[in-house]
Amino acid sequence: MFGSRQTGVNAYAKVGIETGVLAASPHKLIVMLFDGALVSISNALMNMRSGNIGEKGKAISKAIMIIDSGLRASLDKKVGGDIAEGLDALYEYMSGRLLTANLKNDPAILEEVQRLLTELRDAWNQIGDTQAVKSPQPSMPPSSLANKYASA
Numbered sequence: 001m002f003g004s005r006q007t008g009v010n011a012y013a014k015v016g017i018e019t020g021v022l023a024a025s026p027h028k029l030i031v032m033l034f035d036g037a038l039v040s041i042s043n044a045l046m047n048m049r050s051g052n053i054g055e056k057g058k059a060i061s062k063a064i065m066i067i068d069s070g071l072r073a074s075l076d077k078k079v080g081g082d083i084a085e086g087l088d089a090l091y092e093y094m095s096g097r098l099l100t101a102n103l104k105n106d107p108a109i110l111e112e113v114q115r116l117l118t119e120l121r122d123a124w125n126q127i128g129d130t131q132a133v134k135s136p137q138p139s140m141p142p143s144s145l146a147n148k149y150a151s152a
Contacts, residue, residue, distance in 0.1 A: 027128045033070040034121035037063045041098075041114045048107055060102045063113075064095050090116070 044059035072091040077084045094113045101109035 027124075030071070030074065030124055031121060031128070033066055033074075034117055034124065037066040037071070038114060038117050038121070040066065041110055041117070044101075045107055045110050045114075048105060048110065053105075056105075057102055060098050060110075064098050067091050067095050067098075087120075090120075 040059045040063035044056050044063065047053075047056035047059060068091070072088055075084045075088055075091075077088065080087070094116060097109050097113050100106070101113070
């Protein structure tokens with residue numbers, strides 16, 4: 001009558017992710033794509049090392065899908081110019097490397113792509129931190145905001 005405990009956990013996680021996506025800014029969505037690809041690569045490494053070939057293949061396929069259908073698809077080459085073109089080429093390279101890692105069962109290649117994605121995610125996060133500093137301040141002075149919530 002009831003699903004397993006794992007089914008409930010997976011459903012809860014799915015709702016959490018969907019809620020996060022709905023509430024996320026465009027910048028945060030890109031960070032979520034980087035994080036998803038990195039989790040998939042970590043899963044692929046774990047499964048590769050344990051000899052679980054089927055799950056390794058699924059994890060690598062998921063990482064490739066995130067890179068190609070998420071990160072690459074989000075590039076606007078008209079607006080982004082040379083930077084977007086460079087990122088597109090890098091994403092294409094990473095997808096190719098992931099395919100090679102899968103075929104050769106080579107963890108070093110997975111680690112290479114993992115490093116590249118981590119560097120890009122960290123740079124993207126720094127851009128977000130810079131934007132947060134530049135974002136407009138609330139229309140009420142901070143003291144007014146504090147008073148408003150203190151009296152509530």
